[in-house]
Amino acid sequence: MLTHGVERCLTETRRRDVFRLLVSGQDLEMTVPESRQMVMDIFGLTEVQVIEVEMEGIRRRWLPPLPDCASHPNANNKLVAAERLPD
Secondary structure (H helix, E strand, O other), X not given: OOOOOHHHHXXXXXXXXXXXXXXXXXXXXXXXXXXXXXXXXXXXXXXXXXXXXXXXXXXXXXXXXXXXXXXXXXXXXXXXXXXXXXX
């Protein structure tokens, strides 16, 4: 249950957007506090509100689908490196 009005001021779709951005920031190697700060700045939320959405997203399993490995930015580098390994 959300306690600081996030549910009233943000639709579920918007809360999912907040959560997605939090996860994306961390996937791009931001720390948790950096990711939260980015979301706070973009959405104009307090840290408590961001944490509420974060906990809701975890609880409700709003995890984004895993990316296609071939489309990952480092996929080609890893494939090239693997091709150079001796037999």
